[in-house]
Amino acid sequence: MANVRTMDSIHRPLAVTVSVAAQLLGFKDTKSIYTLIRHGKIRARKSGRIFLISYKSLEDYVEGC
Numbered sequence: 001m002a003n004v005r006t007m008d009s010i011h012r013p014l015a016v017t018v019s020v021a022a023q024l025l026g027f028k029d030t031k032s033i034y035t036l037i038r039h040g041k042i043r044a045r046k047s048g049r050i051f052l053i054s055y056k057s058l059e060d061y062v063e064g065c
Contacts, residue, residue, distance in 0.1 A: 013055050015055060016053055017050055018034065018044075025062070
């Protein structure tokens, strides 16, 4: 069989913006996300004027890794 995709891999983005990350984690504002980035708790890359946060990094943060 060639490349079997699960529903999980189809709907999960590679990266999200800071505002989307805040919504996913249930934060009221984005300051908490910027603090997590600054302290190295979640991985992010700056692309132009925005930060892109790895979805896997958010999952790892929630799981406590």
